[in-house]
Amino acid sequence: MKFYTDYLWFNTSRRREFINITHEVKSALKKSGIQEGMILVSAMHITASVYVNDAESGLIQDIEDWLQKLAPDGMNYRHHGTGEVNGDAHLKNLLVGHQVIIPVTKGELDLGPWQQVYYAEFDGQRRKRVVVKAIGE
Amino acid sequence: MKFYTDYLWFNTSRRREFINITHEVKSALKKSGIQEGMILVSAMHITASVYVNDAESGLIQDIEDWLQKLAPDGMNYRHHGTGEVNGDAHLKNLLVGHQVIIPVTKGELDLGPWQQVYYAEFDGQRRKRVVVKAIGE
Amino acid sequence: MKFYTDYLWFNTSRRREFINITHEVKSALKKSGIQEGMILVSAMHITASVYVNDAESGLIQDIEDWLQKLAPDGMNYRHHGTGEVNGDAHLKNLLVGHQVIIPVTKGELDLGPWQQVYYAEFDGQRRKRVVVKAIGE
Numbered sequence: 001m002k003f004y005t006d007y008l009w010f011n012t013s014r015r016r017e018f019i020n021i022t023h024e025v026k027s028a029l030k031k032s033g034i035q036e037g038m039i040l041v042s043a044m045h046i047t048a049s050v051y052v053n054d055a056e057s058g059l060i061q062d063i064e065d066w067l068q069k070l071a072p073d074g075m076n077y078r079h080h081g082t083g084e085v086n087g088d089a090h091l092k093n094l095l096v097g098h099q100v101i102i103p104v105t106k107g108e109l110d111l112g113p114w115q116q117v118y119y120a121e122f123d124g125q126r127r128k129r130v131v132v133k134a135i136g137e
Numbered sequence: 138m139k140f141y142t143d144y145l146w147f148n149t150s151r152r153r154e155f156i157n158i159t160h161e162v163k164s165a166l167k168k169s170g171i172q173e174g175m176i177l178v179s180a181m182h183i184t185a186s187v188y189v190n191d192a193e194s195g196l197i198q199d200i201e202d203w204l205q206k207l208a209p210d211g212m213n214y215r216h217h218g219t220g221e222v223n224g225d226a227h228l229k230n231l232l233v234g235h236q237v238i239i240p241v242t243k244g245e246l247d248l249g250p251w252q253q254v255y256y257a258e259f260d261g262q263r264r265k266r267v268v269v270k271a272i273g274e
Numbered sequence: 275m276k277f278y279t280d281y282l283w284f285n286t287s288r289r290r291e292f293i294n295i296t297h298e299v300k301s302a303l304k305k306s307g308i309q310e311g312m313i314l315v316s317a318m319h320i321t322a323s324v325y326v327n328d329a330e331s332g333l334i335q336d337i338e339d340w341l342q343k344l345a346p347d348g349m350n351y352r353h354h355g356t357g358e359v360n361g362d363a364h365l366k367n368l369l370v371g372h373q374v375i376i377p378v379t380k381g382e383l384d385l386g387p388w389q390q391v392y393y394a395e396f397d398g399q400r401r402k403r404v405v406v407k408a409i410g411e
Contacts, residue, residue: 058216059215087333203345
């Protein structure tokens with residue numbers, strides 16, 4: 001039984017940013033030496049998401065617009081009583097989810113042809129990270 | 138340590154469809170011979186979901202109506218600039234999620250009494266699939 | 275290879291309640307004796323969620339208000355034709371998700387500094403439960 005743990009660091013220039021991390025997840029899997037098992041990719045923050053979807057720039061803008069509509073920023077959230085201004089980022093995190101777990105088959109991520117792994121930053125411009133953990137043989 | 142991988146294929150007659158796949162997941166688990174571990178059920182497409190909820194036809198129609206309200210089709214999504222017309226299906230996928238992982242205890246899916254595993258198709262009428270991967274002993 | 279399964283029971287006094295279960299998940303991990311692996315925390319009901327976010331009371335109220343806005347109770351859901359009145363709770367479950375899987379590294383939950391595990395009850399005042407399953411070495 002093998003275990004492999006890695007951390008990906010981000011420091012985005014914009015508040016919201018969508019970053020394709022498929023290559024980094026593949027690299028972690030290769031380093032793990034695991035041929036059969038699963039690899040977990042999980043944001044370590046409560047104002048960012050990890051999801052699997054398409055690497056198409058129009059769609060990514062659609063996703064951002066849609067998240068702004070369903071969980072808008074600039075609202076008077078109770079959370080802002082703490083001095084924070086990122087209530088919307090917490091709700092966006094809950095909507096999209098903070099993690100995915102990808103099956104590993106014959107040493108590869110067992111994803112469909114259009115599936116790409118994304119880190120979605122909703123409150124960036126500071127150092128944040130994602131844990132990548134592989135388990136298998 | 139055992140690993141078992143299977144793929145479920147779908148080709149729905151309607152664009153949107155909700156299919157109870159609990160039986161298929163149980164069959165895969167039985168074939169795996171795994172008594173303790175976990176089984177991952179994950180859509181391999183970015184316009185379909187896998188979720189756990191109730192097998193009640195009224196509720197399923199409520200879910201479809203609700204998804205249409207929060208992520209409507211027929212909108213002018215930027216993604217449609219690529220020639221696609223399925224922007225809504227991508228958003229529905231993000232809202233519901235594309236995977237679940239079910240604990241396996243004493244050779245059975247460790248689900249509550251009302252929990253059923255569903256494949257939710259949001260852009261069907263073509264061949265699509267779900268990966269089922271069991272890991273354990 | 276080790277496996278450890280535990281069940282957490284809840285019986286909330288209010289219909290909706292948010293309960294920090296991080297301590298209970300840590301206890302289960304300690305009992306498992308697992309140093310490297312993963313721990314799954316999964317609601318066994320279709321009207322409750324498990325999520326990871328902040329232990330801040332203002333934010334928790336924001337989350338409840340937001341869920342009421344996106345999946346309101348008191349609506350005339352088709353599901354209510356069965357005699358149930360909890361259609362909203364099913365939709366809230368789908369929105370937030372019913373499970374998280376937490377990496378375990380060096381015997382600890384590998385969470386970020388603000389990440390807390392929550393059980394979100396959307397249709398309480400009766401006995402309900404969460405399965406906690408650890409897998410690893």
